[in-house]
Amino acid sequence: MSVSNCGLADRLECWIALTPAERRALARLEEKPRPIRRGMVLLDERGRSEDLFVVRDGMLMCYVLLDDGRRQIVRFLFSGDLFSLSALAYGRSPDTVVAMSNATVCAFDRSEVARLATDHPRLMSLLLVLNQIERVITTDRLAGLGRTSARTRVATLLLALRAQMRQAGMDVDTAFSPGLTQEEMGDAIGLTAVHVNRMLRQLEEEGMIAREGGRVILHDEERLARQVGYVDRYEGLDLSWLPPGR
Amino acid sequence: MSVSNCGLADRLECWIALTPAERRALARLEEKPRPIRRGMVLLDERGRSEDLFVVRDGMLMCYVLLDDGRRQIVRFLFSGDLFSLSALAYGRSPDTVVAMSNATVCAFDRSEVARLATDHPRLMSLLLVLNQIERVITTDRLAGLGRTSARTRVATLLLALRAQMRQAGMDVDTAFSPGLTQEEMGDAIGLTAVHVNRMLRQLEEEGMIAREGGRVILHDEERLARQVGYVDRYEGLDLSWLPPGR
DNA sequence: CGGCCGTTTGACGCGGGTCAAGTGATGTGG
DNA sequence: CCACATCACTTGACCCGCGTCAAACGGCCG
Structure with a gap:
């Protein structure tokens, strides 16, 4: 599997040209890289977790376990993906996050989002856009599960x-x-x-x-x-x- | 079916106390009420639509049609719900929106979101929170479709x-x-x-x-x-x- | 070499789809 | 006010796509 050092800023730069201040603000989110080994559980379905994350490298997945032990994988994560945004609403993760390959992730606090909202309206708007894209993708999957062979x-x-x-x-x-x-x-x-x-x-x-x-x-x-x-x-x-x- | 005049502001007021300026900003989104009759198609899956909407009253649904004519209902909408946020990413609706009862909706332009982002960081953060709640709900449904009886x-x-x-x-x-x-x-x-x-x-x-x-x-x-x-x-x-x- | 994990393949069963017929309710025009 | 159409709901008989169970097979690692 080939790897490119694709951070959050690089992803956004594909859509619009960022200002230097915006690039700096985004860099703050990736200041604490943390390597994790393949198979490691990063977040647990029950556990409290107020942090948000960016994937810097590798592949992870989010899944939920049902009572009867069956598993539904909710999402795959790659370099440049944001995850655990649900910490913004609940302060906890609704799903389990596991590394499928050796990976590097960067955690940042929810207060960083508050700061983005205050100082960088355009970046905050882009967060909303990213969310919409993912929502539509999830919706496509919903239709696939409900109605296709x-x-x-x-x-x-x-x-x-x-x-x-x-x-x-x-x-x-x-x-x-x-x-x-x-x-x-x-x-x-x-x-x-x-x-x-x-x-x-x-x-x-x-x-x-x-x-x-x-x-x-x-x-x-x-x-x-x-x-x-x-x-x-x-x-x-x-x-x-x-x-x-x- | 009982009806309560529950606008977006009332919904948010359940979580936090809004400032007068915030309430005014939200009221701007509901300035153009538009009554629609039961069965009316408000947005079409293919059509361009740069507007966003708030439901002021009634019940609507969003669905997608597959090639073979099967339908997947994606979401139901009630008073106080925001919809067509995907206009922020695509300027079009990925699904069809139909009124299931007589209803009233208020359209507003995407530029209103840009204004919110600039002037009201807390409201913009709340939009992100609402999105996360819906994302988690959609995820629950995904697991339900994939893995339950x-x-x-x-x-x-x-x-x-x-x-x-x-x-x-x-x-x-x-x-x-x-x-x-x-x-x-x-x-x-x-x-x-x-x-x-x-x-x-x-x-x-x-x-x-x-x-x-x-x-x-x-x-x-x-x-x-x-x-x-x-x-x-x-x-x-x-x-x-x-x-x-x- | 041996154990483990992922893949492959076959036989068989079941949950939910399909088809069809019938029953009310609602509505609509004469 | 009735005749008729329509639409949602019911219910039964049957079928099929996918799940389940089981038995290899192969590659990788210790």
């Missing part, structure tokens, strides 16, 4: 992971490494590992994808995306309304 | 609707009127109308609920909530980090 869900997961990794500045080609076990894929899209396997094989037999080791090759991405109705939500942004930067 | 989903929908209506200031008792057809319930939780019916009857036979006309009585709400692992996400907020109001 297993085959469609698996294909959509591959397309979405690739888009997210590209967004994080990783150099994904038509071939890339999802970096998940089939059980994890299933837990992300509401299927069993066994059935994920069957669908991957089916997609392979259809010639839509190829697999070797952990890598996946999307043979006809266009057609696959059209078939399953996949939309890249990182495209088509309109930020013309933002207040001026400070 | 039909019975659990139906029961959870009833509990969640009631919590949301109470939050909107409607006087819901142990008995209340969901105001949805069984087909709409199914489209919200990924089931067919037929199966929703079967589950409602089962819950009734178990003595968990009773029904008469459109009304539903939750006989043992405590036990039902425990059984299906329902959590009211409007409770347990911690807003101590907010910047001072202006």
Whole structure:
């Protein structure tokens, strides 16, 4: 898996040109890098946690466990992603966050958000925009879980992971490494590992994808995306309304 | 269905005391009330729409249609709810918004958000908080669709609707009127109308609920909530980090 | 070499979908 | 005020996609 040092500022810089003061304000959020090892539980579903985080490097996931022990993976995190924003509402994490690879994250206090709100209205507005993008993506997944077939869900997961990794500045080609076990894929899209396997094989037999080791090759991405109705939500942004930067 | 004139300001006032200036700023968002009739399509999934909205009165829903004609209801809206925030990111609506009852909504321009960001950092922070609450609720629904039984989903929908209506200031008792057809319930939780019916009857036979006309009585709400692992996400907020109001 | 974890594949069962028929309620035009 | 249409709700019979269980298989690491 290739890595690019893609911080929060780099992500935002893709949308708009930041002022020096804004860049400095964002840098404050990444002052305390903390390396974590693959498999480590960073936040627990029950635990109190007033901190917010930025991913500096690596891959993590957020999931919830149901009473019967089943797991629903809620979100995957890559370099430049913000997480645990729910600390702003509850002072606790509603889900568990685990590192799927060795990773580096930076914690910052909620008061930093208050400071952003006061000093950098444009950055605060961008936070709201990021939130909206994620909300729409989550909504797409909701519709996928509620109303689409297993085959469609698996294909959509591959397309979405690739888009997210590209967004994080990783150099994904038509071939890339999802970096998940089939059980994890299933837990992300509401299927069993066994059935994920069957669908991957089916997609392979259809010639839509190829697999070797952990890598996946999307043979006809266009057609696959059209078939399953996949939309890249990182495209088509309109930020013309933002207040001026400070 | 009882109605209380619950605006955005009243909703926020439940969490914190607003300053006069903040109240005035919020009132600006509700200056253009617009009555809409039951069944009317307010926003279309494809259409451009740069406006945001507050619900002043009534009930609406947001849904997406899939290629095969199936529908996934994404969210229900009540008095005091903000919607179409995704206009901030895309300048268009990713879903269709329809009035389920006669309703009144107030549109406001994206520039009002820019103004809020500049002049009222605490209100802008609260917007972020509201977003987080909704994100967590959406996440709960995601886990429900991916990993729980039909019975659990139906029961959870009833509990969640009631919590949301109470939050909107409607006087819901142990008995209340969901105001949805069984087909709409199914489209919200990924089931067919037929199966929703079967589950409602089962819950009734178990003595968990009773029904008469459109009304539903939750006989043992405590036990039902425990059984299906329902959590009211409007409770347990911690807003101590907010910047001072202006 | 041996154990473990992830993958693969097959056989079988079940929860929920599909189809279809029937029952009220509401509404609407004559 | 009635005849008829419509729409939501019910209920039963049947089917299928996906879950479950079980048994290999293969690669990696100690």
